[in-house]
Amino acid sequence: MADQPVAGPFPTVPLTRRTPGDPAALAALVDRLPAAVLALDPAGRLTWLNAAAERLLGALSPLLLGQVLAEVPGTAGRALASAGAEAADTGEPVTVQAAGGWYEVRAARAEEGLALTVSDVSRRRTVQERADRSAARATLLVRVAAELSGALDGVSALGRLARLVVPVLTDGCVVTVVDRDGRARDVGSWHADPDRRDLLARYARVRLDTLPPSSPVGRALRTGEPVSSAVTDVLALMSDDGTREMLRALRAESVVVLPLPAESRTVGVLSLYLDAGRQVSAEDLATARAVAVQAGRAIDRVGRQSRQIQLAEALQRSLLTDPPDFPGVEVVVRYVPAAEAARVGGDWYDAFRHPDGDAVVVIGDVVGHDTAAAAAMGQLRGLVRGIAHSSRGGPAEVLRGLDEAMATMHAGTLATAAVARLERGGTRLRWANAGHPPPVLLWPGGRVEALAHEEADLLLGVDPEAERREDVVALAPGTTVLLHTDGLVERRGSTLDEGTERLHAALAELAGAPLPQLCDELLARLLEGTPQDDVAVVAFTVRPPV
Known part of the structure; x- marks a missing residue:
């Protein structure tokens, strides 16, 4: 029969050139390989192995040939038999621990049985x-x-x-x-x-x-x-x-x-x-x-x-005092610290009598969240009282005077504030706002209204000569006025407008509730736990005449 070429990507080679040479010479050559080479019959018995395999199994060929590999004394035989079967089934090398080292087993299965090569990968491993x-x-x-x-x-x-x-x-x-x-x-x-x-x-x-x-x-x-x-x-x-x-x-x-x-x-x-x-x-x-x-x-x-933080919180709480009693007006204050203790900051409120006898309610927020903000808050709170008493002016005059004082006494400090003054026995509200969330009115019928200008006034500490506007609104008996800091309406993953809408909706639902209950329920609904920022709230209701 004539030689047939072998097809494939390599040069064609006559089949006769693939015929093995002297088996003894080939075995001697394989014996020189560092990798162990083993052949098994279909029953798993050893039919051939090289010198490296003898060393791995701990015995010479005459004692091993014919034995089932998995039954060879010691742990190496069982490990190699199991790994060889897995490698033949998957076509992937299997790493196994045997004879005090780590070995990579590759295998091929044919009708004659199973052939294994075992390489020592201990150093590589x-x-x-x-x-x-x-x-x-x-x-x-x-x-x-x-x-x-x-x-x-x-x-x-x-x-x-x-x-x-x-x-x-x-x-x-x-x-x-x-x-x-x-x-x-x-x-x-x-x-x-x-x-x-x-x-x-x-x-x-x-x-x-x-x-x-x-x-x-x-x-x-x-x-x-x-x-x-x-x-x-x-x-x-x-x-x-x-x-x-x-x-x-x-x-x-x-x-x-x-x-x-x-x-x-x-x-x-x-x-x-x-x-x-x-x-x-x-x-x-x-x-x-x-x-x-x-x-x-x-x-x-x-x-x-x-x-x-403990010092800052003590300072902050020492300044957030209970409001005084005002004839015909109920005042309730609330303060909730941030979830992150390090964020103690400058949220504050105050309520005091004007020299003319009117009730004045103030809320503010110093920019920052540290002991410096808490200290500045305390000083600004005192300044507001002093300016209101010395100037005897309205909310806009108080904010203008505070802005001037900050420019000389607290340069670099930024803050927002809203000032509300109850006049004529609580039937009229005069208010001014410096960059703070607008005061909110809850009318007796449940209607909610925000007291805001089309353009917000500048916050404090930017321009001491900035114009401060002042507005007046008549209050019906039973009207509630709510002043709050931005922590009440700010929430991660939500806009400020959405927070404001939630506030107004909650206020409308709570219309008619006692003022302390209204404030507590409002905080519970809007904060849903401890807030990420401080929250200060001051609310007052004009009592109906008896």
């Missing part, structure tokens, strides 16, 4: 694992920084920290914080094994009450230095049988306790619990220390902010 661990540690530091950098509640953020470091750095983690009085408490825990998470959480709730000062946690808190210990040594220090049994049931082999350092003291510790066979590398330890430093700084920062 080690390099890849190191690269993966390095990337995981870098990602962990980024996630921790993101979690802690903007945290306003240090305890809650640290409680979530345990979930971040597991399993990158450890199998289990407990986070401990220390308050200003030196009291330690565990605020968070997590374990890589779901079956041990609840146990670790229960252990964290009781361990600090039973661990002696000589324990790793006690030593780390006292010295500010990392402490490593075998769990058996910790068990020997514990006197409470129940707590000791919980720690034993966690099946941890060792623990590493890292202090959380602040500027002047240790503010907590991270307890890393490691299972048998797991060790903390130098790189892992360096990353854990970096996490601990970030956590300590976050606690210290939040603590300082909390003390500043």
